[in-house]
Amino acid sequence: MSAHNLQEIESFLYLESSYLDQPDLDKWVDLFTEDGKYWMPASETQKDPLNHVSHIYDDRVMMEIRRRNFVHPRSSSKNHLTRCSHIIGNIQINSGENVDEINVTSNMHVIVWYREEQQIYAARCKHILLKQEEKFKIRLKRVDLINPEAPQKSLVVYL
Amino acid sequence: MDAKSNKLIDELVEPTRIHKSVYTDSSIFELEMERIWGQAWIFIGHESQIPESGDFFTTNINHREPVLMIRDKEDCIHVLHNRCAHKGAKIVEERNGNVRGALRCGYHGWTYNFDGSILNIPNEEGYKDTGFDVKGSCNNLQPLAQSDCYRGFVFATLSSSTPPLKEWLGGAIECIDNLCDRAPEGEVELAGGILRYDHPCNWKFILENLNDTMHPMVVHQSIVQAAEDYIKTLPEEATEHRSEAEIIPPFGASYTNFENSGITGFPFGHHYDGGKTSIHADYTVFPAYHEAMMQAYGEERTREIYSFNTHNVLYYPSLTIKCAIQNIRVIRPISVDRFVVESWSFRLKGAPEEMLQRTVLYSRLINSSMGMVGPDDLEVYRRMQEGLVSSGSDWIEYHRQYGRDKELGDRVVGGGTSDLDMRTQFGAWKNYMTGNL
Numbered sequence: 064m065s066a067h068n069l070q071e072i073e074s075f076l077y078l079e080s081s082y083l084d085q086p087d088l089d090k091w092v093d094l095f096t097e098d099g100k101y102w103m104p105a106s107e108t109q110k111d112p113l114n115h116v117s118h119i120y121d122d123r124v125m126m127e128i129r130r131r132n133f134v135h136p137r138s139s140s141k142n143h144l145t146r147c148s149h150i151i152g153n154i155q156i157n158s159g160e161n162v163d164e165i166n167v168t169s170n171m172h173v174i175v176w177y178r179e180e181q182q183i184y185a186a187r188c189k190h191i192l193l194k195q196e197e198k199f200k201i202r203l204k205r206v207d208l209i210n211p212e213a214p215q216k217s218l219v220v221y222l
Numbered sequence: 223m224d225a226k227s228n229k230l231i232d233e234l235v236e237p238t239r240i241h242k243s244v245y246t247d248s249s250i251f252e253l254e255m256e257r258i259w260g261q262a263w264i265f266i267g268h269e270s271q272i273p274e275s276g277d278f279f280t281t282n283i284n285h286r287e288p289v290l291m292i293r294d295k296e297d298c299i300h301v302l303h304n305r306c307a308h309k310g311a312k313i314v315e316e317r318n319g320n321v322r323g324a325l326r327c328g329y330h331g332w333t334y335n336f337d338g339s340i341l342n343i344p345n346e347e348g349y350k351d352t353g354f355d356v357k358g359s360c361n362n363l364q365p366l367a368q369s370d371c372y373r374g375f376v377f378a379t380l381s382s383s384t385p386p387l388k389e390w391l392g393g394a395i396e397c398i399d400n401l402c403d404r405a406p407e408g409e410v411e412l413a414g415g416i417l418r419y420d421h422p423c424n425w426k427f428i429l430e431n432l433n434d435t436m437h438p439m440v441v442h443q444s445i446v447q448a449a450e451d452y453i454k455t456l457p458e459e460a461t462e463h464r465s466e467a468e469i470i471p472p473f474g475a476s477y478t479n480f481e482n483s484g485i486t487g488f489p490f491g492h493h494y495d496g497g498k499t500s501i502h503a504d505y506t507v508f509p510a511y512h513e514a515m516m517q518a519y520g521e522e523r524t525r526e527i528y529s530f531n532t533h534n535v536l537y538y539p540s541l542t543i544k545c546a547i548q549n550i551r552v553i554r555p556i557s558v559d560r561f562v563v564e565s566w567s568f569r570l571k572g573a574p575e576e577m578l579q580r581t582v583l584y585s586r587l588i589n590s591s592m593g594m595v596g597p598d599d600l601e602v603y604r605r606m607q608e609g610l611v612s613s614g615s616d617w618i619e620y621h622r623q624y625g626r627d628k629e630l631g632d633r634v635v636g637g638g639t640s641d642l643d644m645r646t647q648f649g650a651w652k653n654y655m656t657g658n659l
């Protein structure tokens with residue numbers, strides 16, 4: 064996957080995280096392929112999203128529902144102003160399992176402002192990207208928190 | 223506590239209203255830990271977590287006391303205080319794991335058998351002629367006052383005067399039975415991990431909410447609408463095999479539906495809503511599962527097992543279960559305004575994998591701190607915690623269908639939208655708190 068230079072991929076990850084920073088879930092969901100998934104496992108080295116519980120495991124259908132709920136005036140947990148700040152680093156490009164896939168790993172620190180409080184998340188991320196019509200699309204974003212088994216606070220946005 | 227304090231406590235809970243300090247006063251929280259959590263049977267864990275000799279699981283029985291559940295070489299399960307007999311260091315620090323040979327304290331190296339009995343004290347010679355009995359039972363890891371197991375669910379209590387587990391569970395035991403009977407092999411096992419959700423509010427809010435059927439159509443209106451609006455735009459094939467499409471919409475069920483599900487209460491604060499019907503009643507019965515059930519139980523018994531359909535069952539104060547979903551939630555209080563909820567999933571032994579997958583899906587969709595339902599529930603608990611600081615009133619009310627509950631043998635039954643669940647819990651709360659067990 065040497066054809067993809069680091070800068071191009073970095074820019075894409077920055078764009079993605081800028082949508083989550085606002086958060087603008089409409090634009091963000093559109094970055095995913097039709098079969099795209101967002102996965103936040105609930106335990107370290109979790110292999111299986113179906114037989115083992117996760118914090119989130121959303122396909123496009125669930126993302127579509129979530130983004131509608133996010134702006135619904137009667138979703139009480141979303142009545143609070145939510146702002147995020149993502150910092151992404153240690154980006155590495157690995158060859159994907161399929162020839163058309165680009166497998167990117169990165170470290171991510173996110174501060175989330177929610178309910179008058181700043182919450183801190185640290186995670187290792189894995190993106191599986193595809194290039195469709197000269198644009199990157201996300202087939203999988205896997206977010207491995209450094210503390211997936213710790214009691215978690217309410218989180219109303221994707222990291 | 224003297225009689226006067228009991229009188230004061232008694233006055234906090236009236237038949238139709240509760241004083242706000244029950245949720246906000248940390249000295250009442252401390253009393254709850256001593257008198258409710260220190261006397262009730264508390265859910266510790268499930269025997270399937272510790273299948274081999276030396277397997278252990280640790281937790282707290284109330285917000286502070288560390289306990290250890292361990293299987294010994296004779297296959298007996300012990301619930302012990304996780305505290306070295308020497309200077310009190312915790313013996314086991316990890317949440318779960320396996321010890322080989324013996325438990326060994328990480329401070330001065332005293333070792334213990336898996337049943338808690340003392341095995342060896344290093345350099346024992348120093349105790350000679352000191353009056354210290356090296357073999358004395360006070361050197362054992364102390365067992366909890368009582369521990370017992372019902373169909374794999376391990377409970378313990380700090381009190382020796384609490385009635386035996388089965389008697390304490392009473393008629394509500396039928397729900398643990400129903401959960402296990404839903405397995406073709408009649409047993410469940412923990413599978414699929416545990417979610418832990420930090421709740422910055424009083425521990426009672428969640429218990430009072432689980433069978434508060436006047437809230438789902440308000441608190442969960444947005445997710446039901448978001449899901450239904452989107453699903454409408456999809457071709458039918460896209461959602462017909464998706465459990466989400468069965469799980470989310472019933473949260474918007476009508477008052478009539480919830481009223482018809484009914485609430486059933488028992489002594490010691492246990493209760494459930496549903497029975498004949500519930501928000502889980504219309505879930506697909508997977509053909510492979512149905513076949514396994516029919517083989518195990520035959521038609522009549524299988525129908526009977528399915529037809530007992532509860533929504534939330536509460537074993538007050540620590541355990542809530544969902545029979546139809548094979549999911550439990552465990553309450554771990556921390557302080558007057560903080561607790562953790564653990565969401566555990568169970569596999570029905572002998573059932574096809576899709577059953578566990580639905581359980582796991584339910585947990586992440588509904589119970590996860592990043593789910594579609596849990597955060598909206600927690601939001602309203604937090605609003606109560608913040609609202610109750612107000613001097614606008616000192617009371618919260620629970621009048622719904624007061625005077626209409628009916629006694630029926632070992633239980634009390636009433637309408638599904640009644641406050642019978644509150645009356646049941648607070649009856650027990652009062653009994654525990656004023657020494658009327």
Ligand code: FES
Binds near residue numbers: 329
């Ligand atoms: S405290 Fe455990 S051996 Fe001393």
Ligand SMILES: [Fe+2]
Binds near residue numbers: 431437441442595
């Ligand atoms: Fe709710």
